[in-house]
Amino acid sequence: MSLNIYGQNLDSRLLIGSALYPSPQIMKQAILASGSQVVTLSLKRQNPSEQAGQQIWRYLQDIVTQTNGYLLPNTAGCKTAAEAVTLAKMSREIFQTDWLKLEVIGDDYNLQPDPIELINAAEQLINAGFKVLPYCTDDLVLCQRLYDLGCQVIMPWASPIGTGKGLMNPYNLETIRLRLPEATLILDAGIGKPSDACLAMEMGYDGVLLNSAVALADNPVLMAEAFSQALQAGEQGYVAGIMEQRQTAHPSTPTLGTPFWHQS
């Protein structure tokens, strides 16, 4: 069972970020341990005399080569559609990919995406040939509009970036899955623990994108493995068909032949 992103089949349903790791070496080990074939990265102003950015870039190129994977540039830090469009074009030139994790932030406190600017940016970028993966809130109508614009992949948040609070509003997320059965849905941001990712997959989500939950773990490499297994468990549970919840208890053990002491 593979994840399809704009026509590319991927063995892993986990997309992973490259930030916040204790070192570039641990970043590489953790990403490889996760099994992910999609790694997010960004563009920023940097002092060219400092080689840190170039070193990270070489590590990421190495990871993508080893995993036969893909880079997914983001537009982190953008607050308007115009900024996001410019940054997207710069990313496309450097990374030679049409894929774009579109972020347009509307509030500095909780880094909540701005739905108006997001729609505006998505429309411009799709017209410019980008394959847009928008990071958005768990608003059904917003997700519907993004899908109608041509975003084959939609990435609603679980909770604000970096909080690790998990799925704040499972009802909203389940409703998006129910109402957009054809969209590729990836839960992005706010994942804290493997069971959060498992829950998303049990809901029928197609994948999970996370960063902090692995990078900030005491042991990022072990946590990356844990997430890989959690996604597989959740996906298998969804495919296997989860039983209906019931309001009352039902005995699991057959009642026929119940021992004599129940006779009265």
Added chain:
Amino acid sequence: MNIHINGQAYPLAHETKITISSALTLYFIEPQQSTFAVALNGDFVSKEDYDRTFVKNGDSLDVLLPIQGG
């Protein structure tokens, strides 16, 4: 004239405009050794246009490099 590259001022006493290629030599020791992309006053400029796009007094150049991200 004065131009800004990544927010830093670069005063140029004798020029009234320079190409982006020339401006990049002010910023990088060896531009060809680096992976970067450029925006002039907030608009993307592709590499093939560096020699024919001019930076003028008051213009602002953004030179962005790859970095880790989530």
